[in-house]
Amino acid sequence: MSEKPLPPPIIPPAAPRVRPQSPPAPYQMAVVSDDASAKPRPTSCAQCGSAHLSTLTQLPVCESCRLALVRFPFPMWVKLAAAFVTLMVVVSLAVSQERFTDAYDTVRAEKMVALQRWEDAFQSYGRLFKTHQDAETTVLYAESAMGSHHYQEAAEAVSSLTGKYIPEYLHHRATVVVDDLDRLAQEHERRMTPDGKPKIPYRPE
Ligand SMILES: [Zn+2]
Secondary structure, three states: OOOOOOOOOOOOOOOOOOOOOOOOOOOOOOOOOHHHHOOOOOOOOOOOOOOOEOOOOOOOOEHHHHHHHHHOOOOHHHHHHHHHHHHHHHHHHHHHHHHHHHHHHHHHHHHHHHOOOHHHHHHHHHHHHHHOOOHHHHHHHHHHHHHOOOHHHHHHHHHOOOOOOOOHHHHHHHHHHHHHHHHHHHHHHHHEOOOOOEOOOOOOO
C-alpha cells in the first residue's frame, strides 16, 4: 500500500490587517480674525446714500428710506401681479356664477315644460335667451312663449332666427311655432278690424 498524499494543510485565514491608526490631528482652533467679527456697519444708507442711518432698524438705511420700506415693502411689479391675480379670480368667479345660473335655469325650464307650467318655463327660458341667442335656446324660448300666450315674444324670437344656422332637429319645432303664429294672426285678422276692435260677426242688412 502506498501512502496517500497528505491533504493540503488548512491555512487559517489571515486576520484582517489592522491599519495602525494615525494619531488624531491636533485640534485646530478656528482662526477668527478680529476684523471679520467686527464687520463695520455701513455708514451710509443703502438706498439713497444718506449719511444719517436710522437707529430704529438693523438695516443700513436712513429713517426716510426705512419708512418707505415699512410703507411699501413690496416692489410695484409684485403689487401689479397680485392685482392681476385678484382680478382673474374675480372674473372666473363671476363666469362660474353665470354658468351656474344658466345651468340652473336650463334644468328648471326643462322641468317646467315637462310639468306644462308654461309661464314658469317662459320666465326661465327668457333669462337664458337674454344671454344665449343660439338656435336651440331661441326655439325653446319661443315654444314656452307660445305655451304661455306671450305671442309677441314668440314672434320676436323666431324672427331673430332669420339668417342663422338652425340645426336640422330644430327645423320642425321652429316651423310649428311659425305656423301657429300665422294661424293666430289670420284668426286675429278675421275677428278684428285693422284698428284692433272686434268685428261684429253678424250685421243685419
Ligand atoms: Zn435713505
